[in-house]
Amino acid sequence: MKKLYLDFNVISYLRSGQQPTLTSAFNEATKEQLVVFSPAHLEDIAASAIRDKTPPSITNAELEFLGKIAGRNALRPITRDRVELHDESPLDCYARVVDQYDVNDWAERVEADVIADAHDRPFGMPAEVNNISPADILSNIVHRELIARGLWSQRLITRDEQIKVLSWQFDDLKSRFSVFEAYVNLAANLLEKLGYYREARDRSRARLHDVTHIIYAAYCDTLVTADKKLIKKAQAIYSLLGISTQVLSNKEFEASLLIPDGGRR
Numbered sequence: 001m002k003k004l005y006l007d008f009n010v011i012s013y014l015r016s017g018q019q020p021t022l023t024s025a026f027n028e029a030t031k032e033q034l035v036v037f038s039p040a041h042l043e044d045i046a047a048s049a050i051r052d053k054t055p056p057s058i059t060n061a062e063l064e065f066l067g068k069i070a071g072r073n074a075l076r077p078i079t080r081d082r083v084e085l086h087d088e089s090p091l092d093c094y095a096r097v098v099d100q101y102d103v104n105d106w107a108e109r110v111e112a113d114v115i116a117d118a119h120d121r122p123f124g125m126p127a128e129v130n131n132i133s134p135a136d137i138l139s140n141i142v143h144r145e146l147i148a149r150g151l152w153s154q155r156l157i158t159r160d161e162q163i164k165v166l167s168w169q170f171d172d173l174k175s176r177f178s179v180f181e182a183y184v185n186l187a188a189n190l191l192e193k194l195g196y197y198r199e200a201r202d203r204s205r206a207r208l209h210d211v212t213h214i215i216y217a218a219y220c221d222t223l224v225t226a227d228k229k230l231i232k233k234a235q236a237i238y239s240l241l242g243i244s245t246q247v248l249s250n251k252e253f254e255a256s257l258l259i260p261d262g263g264r265r
Contacts, residue, residue, distance in 0.1 A: 003075070003085075004033040005217040007225035008044040008209070010250050015065045022250055025257040030069075037070040037090060038216035042097040043104065044209050050101060051205070066090040075216055080178040083219050104208070111204035118192035125195045134235035137196050138187065141166065143240075150186040151179065169242040170218065184215050187237045196236065197229040214238075222246045224253045 006014075013019050014026055045062050048054040067090045074088035129137065138144075148165035151157045156179050157165060164172075173180040188211045192198055199207045210227065214234045217223035223245055225231060234247045248256065 002033045002222070003220035004029055004035050005038070005075075005213070005220040005223045005245075006035065006069075007213055007223070007227060007230065008041055009226045010224050010253075011041070011066065011069070012062075013226065013250065014069065015062065019250075021254050021258065025254040026069075028257045029253075033222070034073055035070045036073040036075045036085065036220060037066055037093070038075045038213070039093060039097055040209055040212035040216055041066060042090060042094045043212065045094060046097045046101055047104070047205055047209070050098070063090050063094055075219060077177050081176050083174075083177050083216070107208055108205050111208045112201075114189050114192055115199055115201055115204055115207065118189075118195070118198055119201060121193075122195050122198075123193045126198050129195050130197060130232075132196070134232050135239040137194065137236045138190065138240045143187075143190060146190060147183060147186045151182060154182055156182050170244075171242075173241070174219070180218075181215055183241075184218075184237055185211060187240060188214065188233060191233050191236060197232045199229065217247075218243045218245055220245055222248060222253075224248050224250060226250045 013022055017023065045059060049059045072087050072089050074086045074093055075083065076086050077083050078086060144166045148162055151165060152162055173183060210230045214237060218238065223234060226249065231247055231249055238245055238247065
């Protein structure tokens with residue numbers, strides 16, 4: 001069964017019930033697609049609860065709704081190399097995320113440094129590069145070389161693999177999750193440096209979650225988001241690695257499932 005991955009903003013729209021067309025499209029999609037969640041969804045909820053002091057009533061409602069639409073379809077690393085569907089409730093995943101949330105303190109600082117560096121020492125500017133197609137923005141072999149150097153510096157690849165990295169596709173990485181995760185992070189950092197739909201300086205936490213969603217959605221058939229920057233960056237990284245995940249805006253998702261009068265296709 002095909003797997004459907006929704007960005008947390010789309011889940012929030014569904015939970016509010018204020019976008020009936022989106023709800024209708026979602027109901028149609030779930031007849032043939034399995035909705036999954038990942039630790040990234042629970043990190044979104046945990047960040048609001050811990051950082052923004054969201055009331056427990058809202059946190060509980062978000063967890064309950066995620067369980068309602070995705071059940072126990074948890075997409076998560078089983079080992080550092082394997083990602084697969086796991087029978088786990090959002091509440092159990094949330095408890096684990098909260099217990100390990102101090103790791104996010106470090107991760108958010110790293111993200112802040114990445115964005116600051118992209119603004120202060122850019123390779124390019126959004127006005128110059130945002131008109132480049134996602135399929136072309138990372139197509140230069142130099143970009144693959146920079147990613148390969150990053151993987152080597154993190155000791156995630158062997159010396160013999162430094163050349164192989166230049167032609168890697170998702171099939172070479174999907175069973176090496178720790179390497180794939182690092183590869184996507186390096187590619188996302190490069191996009192920021194190039195200025196491709198660059199994030200504002202105060203968006204480090206949001207960017208951290210966006211990149212994690214890109215990582216997990218690669219193991220699914222469709223990613224739906226209302227974030228234009230996330231769409232472009234996901235498409236760029238997926239194109240680089242030959243990842244077949246279809247990336248749709250919420251409006252494109254609606255249009256793909258509903259005809260103009262609100263009926264079904």
